[in-house]
Amino acid sequence: MSPAKVTARSVRVYVPRDSAALSVGAEGVARAIANEASSRGLDITLVRNGSRGMFWLEPLVEVETEVETPSGRIAYGPVSREAVAGLFDAGFLEGNAHSLHLGPTEDIPYLKQQERLTFARCGIVDPLSLPDYVAHGGYRGLQRALSLAPEEIVTEVTNSGLRGRGGAGFPTGIKWKTVLGAASDQKYICCNADEGDSGTYADRMIMEGDPFVLIEGMTIAAIAVGATQGYIYCRSEYPHAFRTMQRAIAIAYENSYLGANVAGSGKRFDLEVRLGAGAYICGEETSMLESLEGRRGQIRPKPPLPAIEGLFGKPTVVNNLITLATVPIILDKGAAYYRDFGMGKSRGTLTIQLAGNIQHGGLVEKAFGITLHDAIYGFGGGTATGRPLRAVQVGGPLGAYFPKSFLDTPLDYEAFAARKGMLGHGGIVVFDDTVDLAKQARFAMEFCAIESCGKCTPCRVGSTRGVEVIDRIIANDNRTKNLELLDDLCELMTDGSLCALGGLIPLPVMSAIRHFPEDFDKPAPAPPGLIDPQNRETHPWR
Amino acid sequence: MSNMQAWDADRARARIRELEHLPGALLPILHALQEEFGHIDPAAAPLIATALNISHAEVHGVISFYHDFRHAAPGKHVLKICRAESCQSMGSDVLVQHIERRLGVKLGETTADQSLTVEQVFCLGNCALSPAVMLDGEPYGRVSPSVADFLIDGSRRAQ
Incomplete structure (x- = not known):
C-alpha cells in the first residue's frame, strides 16, 4: 500500500484514556502521535478508547487498517513517546511490521481465549461516543x-x-x-x-x-x-x-x-x-x-x-x-x-483481575470454573519477578491467603468457600517467595483498624488488639499463648461483627497462620528489595 | 493542587449555596470546599451546619470520619502512595521508606518548604502496574524509587 493511499482516508488510531494506560505514559504517546501525523501531513483520527485490559502492553496503540481481520485493528505495544516517530517510519498506519507490532488485536491469545460479555465493548469503542x-x-x-x-x-x-x-x-x-x-x-x-x-x-x-x-x-x-x-x-x-x-x-x-x-x-x-x-x-x-x-x-x-x-x-x-x-x-x-456460561451455582462470567507480582497483569473475563493456576500461569505468565510464587490473595484485603497447593481451586463462589476463602470482586494478588505472611496478617489487622467504621466493638477494638497480638507473636513473646489468643480474637470478630469488614478480616489472618505456619515461627526475614520489572532507562517517566 | 485559594467565607458560602439543594448534600459540599481551599477550614463547619440545618457536631463528625478531608492546607503538590496488598507485593514498603527518607517526612506530612504533601492510600485501582502512586490526581504505575525521585523533582521544579 502506498503512502498516498493511506492519506486518502482518515486513519483511526486508538490510544487508551484508561487510568492504568495513562499511568505509563498514554497521554504523551497520544500527543506525540498527533504531532507526528500533523508534521507529516497525514490525516488521522485519534480515538481515546478504554483499555483492552492487557496492562503490560500499555500504552497499547491500535490502528484501524484495511488488513483483513474482523475489525481490521492492528496492535502495537507497549509504545513509548520515543517510539512514535519510528512507528510512522515503519508505516504503522498500514499495519506494517515493527518491533512493537503485536498483530491483529483480537488474535492476541490473552484476548482470544476470553469470553467477554460484560467487557464486550471495553477498549473497542470511544467511551464517550x-x-x-x-x-x-x-x-x-x-x-x-x-x-x-x-x-x-x-x-x-x-x-x-x-x-x-x-x-x-x-x-x-x-x-x-x-x-x-x-x-x-x-x-x-x-x-x-x-x-x-x-x-x-x-x-x-x-x-x-x-x-x-x-x-x-x-x-x-x-x-x-x-x-x-x-x-x-x-x-x-x-x-x-x-x-x-x-x-x-x-x-x-x-x-x-x-x-x-x-x-x-x-x-x-x-x-x-x-x-x-x-x-x-x-x-x-x-x-x-x-x-x-x-x-x-x-x-x-x-x-x-x-x-x-x-x-x-x-x-x-x-x-x-x-x-x-x-x-x-x-x-x-x-x-x-x-x-450457559459457568459452573454449578456460579453462572455466567467472572471478571478476573490479575494483580500484584504478576508478569501479565490484566483483566480476564472468563466463564466461572477456570482454576487459579490457569488464570495465574495460563494468562498471567507467573510472577513479574520470575521468582517462585508463594502466596495468592483472592478477594481483596478480606480474602484468604492461599498457598501454591491451592492453585487447583476453580474460580467459583462455592469452591472458594469450601476452602475457607472468598472470591470477592475477582481480584487475584500474586506474591513471590519474598513475602512474609506474618507481616501480611499484621497488615490485615492494621487495615481493619484504620478502616473500621467504629460501629461495633469486635471490629473497632478487636482490630487494634489484633495488631498488638501479632506484633507479640512476631517478636516471639509468649508465641504459643498469643497464637491461641489470636485464634480466639478472630473467632470473636467473625461471630460478633456487624458487617463483612470485622467479620471477614480473620480470613486473611487465620489463612496465613494455617497455610504458612513457618512465617510465625521464626524471626521475620529482612524486607525484600524493591522490585523494578522495567528497565529504568526505558520507563516513560524517566 | 497548585490552584487552591486562601480561605474566604463568602466564596465558601457561594459554593455551599450551589449544592445545598442536593439530597444528601454534605459530601458534595465538603468535596467542593476542599477542591477550592485544599482543606476543610474549621470556619467552614458552622456555615455548612447553618445551610443544611444540621448540628455543628454532625458536620464535624462527617469531616473527621473520611480520610479524604484534610484539616490543614496541604503542600503545593500532593503525592498519594498506595500501601495496599497488590503494591506491597511489588515493593511499596521500600518505596514508602525511600520517599520518607528522601523528603524527611512521614506519610501524612508536608515538607518543610510546603512544596509536597505525602499521603498513604489504599488502592488506586492500578494493581496490574504496581507499585502505584498518584501525583495531583494523575496516576503513575510501576513506580520504582528512581521514578519517584523523578516525579518529586519534577513537581518541585514545576512550582
Whole structure:
C-alpha cells in the first residue's frame, strides 16, 4: 500500500484514556502521535478508547487498517513517546511490521481465549461516543426491557443466574424482586462503584472504557423495579473514572436516554454520580447509603434490608457496578445465553483481575470454573519477578491467603468457600517467595483498624488488639499463648461483627497462620528489595 | 493542587449555596470546599451546619470520619502512595521508606518548604502496574524509587 493511499482516508488510531494506560505514559504517546501525523501531513483520527485490559502492553496503540481481520485493528505495544516517530517510519498506519507490532488485536491469545460479555465493548469503542455504543450493540437490552413487563425483566435476570459481583454473590433477580414488590412513592437504584479491594480495577475500567453500559444497566434496573432516581457511588481514588462517568451521563441526558422520557418510553429515570471520600467501609452497602445521605459511613444493622428500607428509608436496589453492567447483555441475548456460561451455582462470567507480582497483569473475563493456576500461569505468565510464587490473595484485603497447593481451586463462589476463602470482586494478588505472611496478617489487622467504621466493638477494638497480638507473636513473646489468643480474637470478630469488614478480616489472618505456619515461627526475614520489572532507562517517566 | 485559594467565607458560602439543594448534600459540599481551599477550614463547619440545618457536631463528625478531608492546607503538590496488598507485593514498603527518607517526612506530612504533601492510600485501582502512586490526581504505575525521585523533582521544579 502506498503512502498516498493511506492519506486518502482518515486513519483511526486508538490510544487508551484508561487510568492504568495513562499511568505509563498514554497521554504523551497520544500527543506525540498527533504531532507526528500533523508534521507529516497525514490525516488521522485519534480515538481515546478504554483499555483492552492487557496492562503490560500499555500504552497499547491500535490502528484501524484495511488488513483483513474482523475489525481490521492492528496492535502495537507497549509504545513509548520515543517510539512514535519510528512507528510512522515503519508505516504503522498500514499495519506494517515493527518491533512493537503485536498483530491483529483480537488474535492476541490473552484476548482470544476470553469470553467477554460484560467487557464486550471495553477498549473497542470511544467511551464517550453514543453512536459508537449503539453501533456495538448498545441499548438493545433496554429496547427489549421496554417491551417486557417489570416482572418479566426481573424473571429474566433471575433466570440468568446472575449473582452480585461485589463479593457476596447474592442472586440479583431475588433482590430486584423484593424491591419490585415493595410499595413506595419513591425507589432508588444505587450502584456501588466504591471498588476498594486491592487487586481490583474492573469497575474503574468500565467507567473509563464503556460508561454507557452502566447507564443502560441501571436504567433497566430502574424500569424493572419502578425506580426513578439512581446514584453511582464512585470512590474518590478514581478521579478519571468520575469525570468520564459525569460526561457520559450528560451525553445520555442530551440524547434522552436519561430524564423524563427514557428512550421515548414515557418513563423517567434520573442519574447522578457521587464521589466517596476515601473510606473503604463505604463499599459495604448500608455504609454507602449512609454516605450518600451525607453522614458518617457507619454501617446499619440488617434487617431492615436496603431492598425494603434503603436510601432515605426507601426501597433501594444496591448492586455492584459489574452486576449492573452485565444486565444489558442478559436482556439483549436472553437469560439462557448468559446462564450457559459457568459452573454449578456460579453462572455466567467472572471478571478476573490479575494483580500484584504478576508478569501479565490484566483483566480476564472468563466463564466461572477456570482454576487459579490457569488464570495465574495460563494468562498471567507467573510472577513479574520470575521468582517462585508463594502466596495468592483472592478477594481483596478480606480474602484468604492461599498457598501454591491451592492453585487447583476453580474460580467459583462455592469452591472458594469450601476452602475457607472468598472470591470477592475477582481480584487475584500474586506474591513471590519474598513475602512474609506474618507481616501480611499484621497488615490485615492494621487495615481493619484504620478502616473500621467504629460501629461495633469486635471490629473497632478487636482490630487494634489484633495488631498488638501479632506484633507479640512476631517478636516471639509468649508465641504459643498469643497464637491461641489470636485464634480466639478472630473467632470473636467473625461471630460478633456487624458487617463483612470485622467479620471477614480473620480470613486473611487465620489463612496465613494455617497455610504458612513457618512465617510465625521464626524471626521475620529482612524486607525484600524493591522490585523494578522495567528497565529504568526505558520507563516513560524517566 | 497548585490552584487552591486562601480561605474566604463568602466564596465558601457561594459554593455551599450551589449544592445545598442536593439530597444528601454534605459530601458534595465538603468535596467542593476542599477542591477550592485544599482543606476543610474549621470556619467552614458552622456555615455548612447553618445551610443544611444540621448540628455543628454532625458536620464535624462527617469531616473527621473520611480520610479524604484534610484539616490543614496541604503542600503545593500532593503525592498519594498506595500501601495496599497488590503494591506491597511489588515493593511499596521500600518505596514508602525511600520517599520518607528522601523528603524527611512521614506519610501524612508536608515538607518543610510546603512544596509536597505525602499521603498513604489504599488502592488506586492500578494493581496490574504496581507499585502505584498518584501525583495531583494523575496516576503513575510501576513506580520504582528512581521514578519517584523523578516525579518529586519534577513537581518541585514545576512550582
